[in-house]
Each structure stands twice: as C-alpha cells, then as structure tokens.
Amino acid sequence: MGRRWGFLIGLLGAVCLLRSGHGGQQPPETAAQRCFCQVSGYLDDCTCDVETIDKFNNYRLFPRLQKLLESDYFRYYKVNLKRPCPFWNDISQCGRRDCAVRPCQSDEVPDGIKSASYKYSEEANNLIEECEQAERLGAVDESLSEETQKAVLQWTKHDDSSDNFCEADDIQSPDAEYVDLLLNPERYTGYKGPDAWKIWNVIYEENCFKPQTIKRPLNPLASSQGKSEENTFYSWLEGLCVEKRAFYRLISGLHASINVHLSARYLLQDTWLEKIWGHNITEFQQRFDGILTEGEGPRRLKNLYFLYLIELRALSKVVPFFERPDFQLFTGNKVQDEENKMLLLEILHEIKSFPLHFDENSFFAGDKKEANKLKEEFRLHFRNISRIMDCVGCFKCRLWGKLQTQGLGTALKILFSEKLIANMPESGPSYEFHLTRQEIVSLFNAFGRISTSVKELENFRNLLQNIH
C-alpha cells in the first residue's frame, strides 16, 4: 500500500520537476508552485490527501481548537527552563538567563567596551547588541495573576510516569514554573546560526536511527554532498520499517512546523515605537522553495502533514480516556470546566470523524514482542530528544521546543497504548493508562501548533500567488 502511494508521489514529483526543468516552452512555475507543486495529492505511508486535510483543518478544526487552547486549563504550562544541558556545556552565553543577563546589562559593561573606537571593542559592542536583541526577543514572560497562582496551586497532580516518552520534566522541582503560553507566543526570536544548527544536528544525527553507513547529514540545514549520497539516503529511508521511517519524518515535520511559524511571525519591523510581526515570504521560500532547497523543501512540508496525521490519529485513539465521566479539565471553575470539557469532546469527535487516517494494520501494530521492542527504542530516542531541548540557548525556543516534544511524546505514548485504552474501564480510576495534566496540555498545544502551521501554509500559498 505505502509503496504504491510512494511510487505515485514519486511520479508526480518527477513530472513536477521535469516541468520546472524545461521551462522553455511551458510557462515558468510560479513562486507558489515552486513550494507547493509537489505538496498535493496523496501522502506516503497513509491514505490521505493534502487537500482534504487542509479543508478539514482550516475550516472545521482550527477555530475550535484555538478557542480551547485559550482556556485557563490549556494556557498555563509548567516547565523547568533551568535544567542544565546534559550533553555539552558550551551553550551560547547569549540567551541563557544567568549568562545572558550579565553580558547584556549595559551598566555592567565597561565603558571601554561600549565605545566603538577600538576594533576589538566594536566586535564586543556588536555582540552586546546581538545579546540584547536575543535576550529581549527570547525572554519568557512569567507573569501570572495572583488569582491564577492560587488556582494553579489547587490543580491536582496525580502522576504516573511509568511509560513516559519524555524525560519527566521534574515539574516538582522548585525551578519549574508556570508559563502563560498566550503571553509567550512562538515566533521569530533571532535564535539561529551555529547554536540552533547544533541542536538540530544532534537530534537528526544521533537520534534518528541513522546507521554508520549513511554519511549524508540528515540535518537538512547541512549542505548535501552530491546526488549519489542523496540516493543512498533515500533508499536507506525506504528500507527502514515503517515506524522508524516515521520517526525521521516526525522530527523533520516538527522542524518544518517550527520554521513555518518563524516565517509567519517574523519580526518585520523593530523600532522603539513599535514591533511588527508578520509573514516573511523570503524566509519561507528559503526554507521551502523546491528549487532553492534542491527539492528538500516540499519533502519537509510533506513531513509536516505526516506529523499532523500522526497526532490526529493519536487524538482519535485517546477519545475513550476523555469521555469517562470522572475526567475533568479541572481549574476550580465548575461551569467553565464543564463547558471546556464539552468543547474538548466536540473537537475529539470531529477528529474521530475524519475518515482518512492510516492503514490500521501498518503502524505500531507488529507482533507483541516486536512492538514492545520498538516502543522501547522509540521511548529512549524520544527521551533523549526531550533532554536535548535543555540545550537550546533561547528560552522561548526552549519553552516551545519542550512543549512540542512532550506533546509528540504523548501522542506516541497513546499510539503505543492502543489496546490499553480500548480496555479501559468506563468509570473509576484507570490504572493501565493515564495521562497527566502536563501531558494533556502539551498534547493539545503541540497539535495546536501543527494545526496553525497547516493553516499558515494556506496563507503563504496565497501570498506567493500574488508575487510572481
């Protein structure tokens, strides 16, 4: 099944590329086609097409999901942003709270360095400016109203971290704090260059089941080394079992989604009077245009849809957990909590009605022993990725990185627990399968991010249509 679709897409892609290659007779491709031409029709490894997903997401799901995520239960996420990076300790000074604040506070910087009259100090001066910029953009707003703080204290914490896919983010630690996600939107922070590159590199290279024989860097940010490596790479990917291939595609999809956000909420104007955030088409094209990225861009976008579908599937599988009468979205406000639960169930039923998920038998459904082994491998790789998030230098990126990996980890936990969920008692405590508040908040917010990305793709498609 998967192979057949894969082949069809390959064919479509080839037709697309051929057309763009011989632009002489054909009208040249528009900017929109160069990003989206190959991103249509059926997706590999599943029986669904992009157009159906777009319509379903943009008009039916997205608006309701946004509303849900604005509720108190979902907007406050507890996170420890102060955990040290376990893998290396040369994180950029800039953006790291305790380090960044010091070099960036101008009254502490010696006047000699501030003055631009010496060459070395000019450099230092630029560094300070960069730091200030990153510090300002990347800072996390931790303000919570007193009322919220009190409510938060009452929220029940019933934890059962038996099979967590992510490093249980020691939310009991005194360093863990509640963050208001609405006050800290994911957007362009100026965090890029070697540090951001290194994070993605470690994630792709060391955690995506990559064997020694593959030399090509998996990180799409690294320049590729010619076409033969390219072919080895994609045939290796083809040869993987469907779940391991999925792992790579999920990471790539997450990466793509984050980049869609940064391009859609780019800092376009930054003066002391005002800041303007908005779509930066150039930035989007640099990451996703088929020609500028040598064919990688459209693949990234397809992986984004793939990630969307995986999370969608997890949500459709976990419905029985949320349907139980004992389950509440507890914040202490009874009326609101009940309304939110109704909205949540409405969204979940909408998701369940979406017809095009995956071939039931193809994913995470091998024989029991094989499945358990795979689950354990996935779990270890995933925990690792969530720990790598502690190495992200920019706090706002770290916040959203942690939230999204935890959300995806929760989705995987659900997919690997299908049978447990199906056998859950209709009422009373469920010992076999449980989700903590933390997992629920991250699951829905992570899905909200991907849903927003899919919606943003429509915006970019329209913007690009107007430029050619």
Ligand SMILES: *[C@@H]1O[C@H](CO)[C@@H](O)[C@H](O)[C@H]1NC(C)=O
């Ligand atoms: C858009 O992004 C590009 C980099 O991709 C940058 O050079 C350009 O200045 C940005 N445009 C605006 C208006 O900020």
Ligand SMILES: *[C@@H]1O[C@H](CO)[C@@H](O)[C@H](O)[C@H]1NC(C)=O
């Ligand atoms: C976890 O990540 C570290 C650092 O990149 C790497 O050395 C290690 O092999 C990884 N372990 C697993 C299980 O992926």
